[in-house]
Amino acid sequence: MTGFAYHRPSSLDDALAALAEPGSLPIGGGSDLLAGIEEGHAAPTRVVELERIPELATITTQADGGVRIGGGVGIALLAEAPELSAFPVLRAACTAVGSPALRAMGTLGGNLAQRQRCWYFRSRVGCFKHGGTGCAAVDGEHVYHAIFASGTCHAAHPSDPAVALLVLDARVEVRSVRGTRMLDIEALYEGAAENVRSETVLAGDEVIVAVHLDAAARDGAQHWEKLTQRGAFDLALVSCAGVRRTDGSVRIALGGVAAGPWRAPHSVEEDIASGGLDEESIEALAARATYDATPLAGNAYKVQMAEAAIRRAAKTIAN
Amino acid sequence: MRLTLNGRPVDVDPPGETTLLDFLRDHRGLTGTKRGCDRAECGTCTVLLDGAPVYSCRTLVHRCAGRAVETIEGLGTVDAPHLLQEAFVAEDATQCGFCTPGQIMAAVAVLARDADPTDEQIIAGLSGNLCRCGTHPKIVRAVRRAAAAMRTASHG
Numbered sequence: 495m496t497g498f499a500y501h502r503p504s505s506l507d508d509a510l511a512a513l514a515e516p517g518s519l520p521i522g523g524g525s526d527l528l529a530g531i532e533e534g535h536a537a538p539t540r541v542v543e544l545e546r547i548p549e550l551a552t553i554t555t556q557a558d559g560g561v562r563i564g565g566g567v568g569i570a571l572l573a574e575a576p577e578l579s580a581f582p583v584l585r586a587a588c589t590a591v592g593s594p595a596l597r598a599m600g601t602l603g604g605n606l607a608q609r610q611r612c613w614y615f616r617s618r619v620g621c622f623k624h625g626g627t628g629c630a631a632v633d634g635e636h637v638y639h640a641i642f643a644s645g646t647c648h649a650a651h652p653s654d655p656a657v658a659l660l661v662l663d664a665r666v667e668v669r670s671v672r673g674t675r676m677l678d679i680e681a682l683y684e685g686a687a688e689n690v691r692s693e694t695v696l697a698g699d700e701v702i703v704a705v706h707l708d709a710a711a712r713d714g715a716q717h718w719e720k721l722t723q724r725g726a727f728d729l730a731l732v733s734c735a736g737v738r739r740t741d742g743s744v745r746i747a748l749g750g751v752a753a754g755p756w757r758a759p760h761s762v763e764e765d766i767a768s769g770g771l772d773e774e775s776i777e778a779l780a781a782r783a784t785y786d787a788t789p790l791a792g793n794a795y796k797v798q799m800a801e802a803a804i805r806r807a808a809k810t811i812a813n
Numbered sequence: 814m815r816l817t818l819n820g821r822p823v824d825v826d827p828p829g830e831t832t833l834l835d836f837l838r839d840h841r842g843l844t845g846t847k848r849g850c851d852r853a854e855c856g857t858c859t860v861l862l863d864g865a866p867v868y869s870c871r872t873l874v875h876r877c878a879g880r881a882v883e884t885i886e887g888l889g890t891v892d893a894p895h896l897l898q899e900a901f902v903a904e905d906a907t908q909c910g911f912c913t914p915g916q917i918m919a920a921v922a923v924l925a926r927d928a929d930p931t932d933e934q935i936i937a938g939l940s941g942n943l944c945r946c947g948t949h950p951k952i953v954r955a956v957r958r959a960a961a962a963m964r965t966a967s968h969g
Contacts, residue, residue: 500829500875525853525871593941598865599872726940
């Protein structure tokens, strides 16, 4: 690995000032960033530790029942956090991440900002995200790739928590020396398939300070499922998060199928919310949800998995 | 920076990019922690950081400042093995043995959480530690045996 300095900031302001200098990158647990450095996707002269900054290290329940999760909070901690007992879909998604060690190492902000795990990208072969042109996966090996193409890159985003956060309408608080902005999770991954430098819209000096969950997203019916090849220590082939809010509205999202977490069409969610569905109509809804899928030659099986996952989610949250 | 290594404070100032695995093996001569895939995909380099399992190949040593690192060397010795080490021998839970230190450190974390884990809990707790020889069933038996021995020892 090329050399770099390690900076443990004394405060959030200190961290943001350090990140405003060229060559600095934020680090969480390091499992993804250190891989990126070895693979040549990142070349920091200094990494800036975030996880011990108080504003990033805490989970806070607001007076109205909303929850603010610091971007540096560990995935293992989130998986069992009592503050998240009203958001079981997020706890389940965090439990599904990697392995016990990866969950103990990883932070929420780092998980959301991790790079794609496409083997062409990681091995620097013919990938437009690594100095090449086009996407080698299209004519190559793509069994794990996206079935909803949104641009040049066909990699599927690996984050499990991002899928749960999408159905919780989570908002991401992003900060730099230039100021603070709030992004919907969907907006965080906008343009992921065309962005060479990152899958998120974060600028180089910006960090995920916190993720905010609204009180309106508490409780109701919540569902999580992750389909993998080997059952553990694995990325999702397809993951599925679903919620029916206490106001009756429904949200369904999938992971492993697009460049970012993927949200089902609103008309499908509305039909699930309307209730009274029999087997046949649930099947038709799931098929409608994946109508726009554009699988590659070798990953159409993911369309079937996605439909099956949506059917199960619809049944679980309808009752 | 200062960290606690197997119960003893250590003052060090390694380059920022030094991984905990390089630090343990190359700076401290603690070669019980093995380098497997070197990319957080096998679990062989597992050590404990403040009691939680981490892959030392993808943990920067600076991240361990002010924290406690425990390796297989801190667990037991040939003359005075830990009950987990005894159980791995008794159940013949190794074949080539390369992944064993990581398996045992992950098992320490499992038993620290639950003194009487179910097989499902053991399997989940060791799911980030791969054994290419396929000794997983014996490893689960060894952890179960160690758990029983540790409960007896703590009650006795």
